[in-house]
Amino acid sequence: MKFQRVAALTNKEVKKTVREPAVLFMIFLFPVVFVLAFGASFGGLGAAQPVYTLGVVNTDQANIANSTQAFMGALSDTKILSFQIYVDNQTAQKDLSQGKIQAVMIIPSVFSQSLVSYRAAPEDPSKWINVTVSLYLDKGSVVATQAIPPIIQQVITAFTDKNQQSASTPISLQIASLIETKKVSVFEFMAPGMFTFASIFLIMMVAQSFTQDRENGMLKRIRITPTTPTEFMTSQVLSYMLIALIQAIIVFAAVYLMGFKPNVEFSAYALAFTLVLIFSLSNVGYGLITATIAKTSGAATGLSFLFVLPQLFLGTFVGASLSSYAQIVSKFVPSYYVTDALTSLFLRGAAVTSPTILLDLAIVSISCVAILAVGIILYAKYYKI
Amino acid sequence: MNKYSIIMERVVKRFEDVAAVDGVSFKVANGELFGLLGPNGAGKTTTVNILCGLLKPTSGSAFVGGYDVQKESAKVKELIGVCPQETAIYPYLTGAENVELFGNLYALDKNTLKARRDMLLVKMGLTQDAKRRVEKYSGGMKRRLSLILALIHDPQIIFLDEPTVGMDPQSRRAVWDFMGELKKEGKTIFLTTHYMEEAEALCDRVGIIDHGRLIALDSPKELISKNEVENLEEVFIKFTGRNIREEL
Numbered sequence: 001m002k003f004q005r006v007a008a009l010t011n012k013e014v015k016k017t018v019r020e021p022a023v024l025f026m027i028f029l030f031p032v033v034f035v036l037a038f039g040a041s042f043g044g045l046g047a048a049q050p051v052y053t054l055g056v057v058n059t060d061q062a063n064i065a066n067s068t069q070a071f072m073g074a075l076s077d078t079k080i081l082s083f084q085i086y087v088d089n090q091t092a093q094k095d096l097s098q099g100k101i102q103a104v105m106i107i108p109s110v111f112s113q114s115l116v117s118y119r120a121a122p123e124d125p126s127k128w129i130n131v132t133v134s135l136y137l138d139k140g141s142v143v144a145t146q147a148i149p150p151i152i153q154q155v156i157t158a159f160t161d162k163n164q165q166s167a168s169t170p171i172s173l174q175i176a177s178l179i180e181t182k183k184v185s186v187f188e189f190m191a192p193g194m195f196t197f198a199s200i201f202l203i204m205m206v207a208q209s210f211t212q213d214r215e216n217g218m219l220k221r222i223r224i225t226p227t228t229p230t231e232f233m234t235s236q237v238l239s240y241m242l243i244a245l246i247q248a249i250i251v252f253a254a255v256y257l258m259g260f261k262p263n264v265e266f267s268a269y270a271l272a273f274t275l276v277l278i279f280s281l282s283n284v285g286y287g288l289i290t291a292t293i294a295k296t297s298g299a300a301t302g303l304s305f306l307f308v309l310p311q312l313f314l315g316t317f318v319g320a321s322l323s324s325y326a327q328i329v330s331k332f333v334p335s336y337y338v339t340d341a342l343t344s345l346f347l348r349g350a351a352v353t354s355p356t357i358l359l360d361l362a363i364v365s366i367s368c369v370a371i372l373a374v375g376i377i378l379y380a381k382y383y384k385i
Numbered sequence: 386m387n388k389y390s391i392i393m394e395r396v397v398k399r400f401e402d403v404a405a406v407d408g409v410s411f412k413v414a415n416g417e418l419f420g421l422l423g424p425n426g427a428g429k430t431t432t433v434n435i436l437c438g439l440l441k442p443t444s445g446s447a448f449v450g451g452y453d454v455q456k457e458s459a460k461v462k463e464l465i466g467v468c469p470q471e472t473a474i475y476p477y478l479t480g481a482e483n484v485e486l487f488g489n490l491y492a493l494d495k496n497t498l499k500a501r502r503d504m505l506l507v508k509m510g511l512t513q514d515a516k517r518r519v520e521k522y523s524g525g526m527k528r529r530l531s532l533i534l535a536l537i538h539d540p541q542i543i544f545l546d547e548p549t550v551g552m553d554p555q556s557r558r559a560v561w562d563f564m565g566e567l568k569k570e571g572k573t574i575f576l577t578t579h580y581m582e583e584a585e586a587l588c589d590r591v592g593i594i595d596h597g598r599l600i601a602l603d604s605p606k607e608l609i610s611k612n613e614v615e616n617l618e619e620v621f622i623k624f625t626g627r628n629i630r631e632e633l
Contacts, residue, residue, distance in 0.1 A: 019518070224438075225491060
């Protein structure tokens with residue numbers, strides 16, 4: 001393989017992206033404009049109401065009259081929460097940081113004593129034992145952050161004061177994560193998905209590029225030169241990886257300007273950009289599959305949405321509002337794992353070596369390389385490279 | 386090296402039921418300017434595509450520079466320069482960038498590439514426009530640039546598929562002169578055209594192809610004199626009963 005040929009073709013492809021207004025818009029400007037506009041205006045949550053998993057660390061040793069079980073039963077009756085019991089907060093926090101659970105609730109050591117004190121003298125706060133139930137939320141889930149606290153607060157109130165006559169109770173809810181860090185905006189929840197979002201449009205660009213070059217005889221002309229199929233495909237993959245990297249930098253700059261400033265180490269950024277680069281392989285693959293099916297560049301534009309839309313709706317920030325069924329389907333698109341990993345890195349503060357991140361990285365790598373391979377094989381089968 | 390640059394032996398190429406090339410055999414000697422004449426759809430481009438290794442013949446064999454075009458296509462690609470019928474150039478690159486791209490695809494070193502680029506741009510009258518993007522070129526300029534791309538690596542065997550189609554008379558004359566220079570340099574040129582006057586003026590020998598069959602093969606002078614006609618146009622009419630221009 002001659003690097004001179006690969007470099008020349010890569011250079012050509014990058015020049016095309018920069019010089020053709022339509023390509024430039026679709027690859028760089030459209031994602032940024034869309035991200036800024038959508039991010040600025042997106043204020044609501046989806047209607048979907050899945051069950052959230054609440055990690056529970058019960059430090060109430062006394063547990064008078066099975067109070068904690070009764071409290072958890074009351075929470076369970078809401079049909080919105082399920083439980084995962086932890087023996088210590090550290091283990092629970094680890095799972096929270098990897099997105100395995102949506103919140104951690106710490107039941108204080110004198111929880112049941114507090115209930116007993118309240119029920120013995122409901123109208124005399126001086127005799128109450130005041131306690132605080134601490135709640136840590138998944139900062140990577142806008143739905144969890146906004147949905148779980150009111151549910152728990154409501155249940156605490158109803159459970160403590162069954163007649164709901166008192167203005168206050170000795171049990172208060174403290175949302176630990178939101179107290180410890182600044183409030184996370186809806187836009188920030190979406191930011192990780194926006195990195196994934198931008199790269200998805202490469203599918204359309206690859207499909208158009210290959211069909212156009214086929215239509216105007218350029219691919220045939222390159223085949224007449226000593227350029228090998230391996231050199232040609234390597235140049236294409238490198239070009240689009242480079243474009244994806246530039247995209248990611250531009251999108252990062254845009255979301256940074258919009259206020260998304262994750263407090264993470266350099267290794268998290270390095271892994272995030274690596275994930276986007278690996279993800280671009282699948283988009284080249286989908287682009288090649290589209291170019292195989294499409295006879296013309298016009299058809300390629302339309303057909304590319306067969307791959308763009310599922311990746312977009314199932315695997316980016318749009319996914320925060322998906323129904324439970326759609327969330328199951330989303331497990332079959334690579335973009336879901338990229339967004340999940342980026343969310344864990346940037347919002348949940350997961351370590352780059354945490355099992356969830358490594359699993360996401362493995363799934364993204366394997367699936368993207370496989371999709372690229374399928375794309376190359378299919379294209380080469382029907383149109384010589 | 387073999388005495389012949391190009392050899393086709395009983396080559397057949399079928400597309401489903403249609404024989405685009407039907408048992409064609411000929412040899413082109415080293416340094417010869419050979420013309421393949423025929424109307425559109427006669428099989429000229431299919432023949433060129435087979436010789437370049439782009440199409441696999443249904444049967445028969447083809448050799449270029451002594452190499453089997455199917456089994457040793459990598460060696461053939463190093464030897465040949467091809468100017469295809471369609472003006473295949475990247476419109477978003479400048480003329481010079483297109484030339485440099487193809488020079489790099491042939492792995493030319495930097496100095497050679499620069500020297501060849503500048504020389505060919507001068508010969509084709511494109512130096513002034515070399516830094517303009519090709520999308521702003523006229524049709525004739527694109528054709529001339531396409532010819533440069535085919536010649537950037539100084540190939541020994543050159544395939545020119547209808548190189549002057551759509552050119553103004555001035556551009557066509559420049560290309561004719563350039564082909565003459567290439568011939569003087571000892572290059573083997575395989576030219577396809579449906580311009581009889583072009584073949585008559587330039588070619589050492591011509592083959593006339595119609596419906597995929599090679600129906601005549603000789604020098605223009607011999608073809609004209611043997612058939613007792615005035616020009617190649619009339620030779621074509623004599624063999625096919627039709628005027629080549631009726632087919633266009």
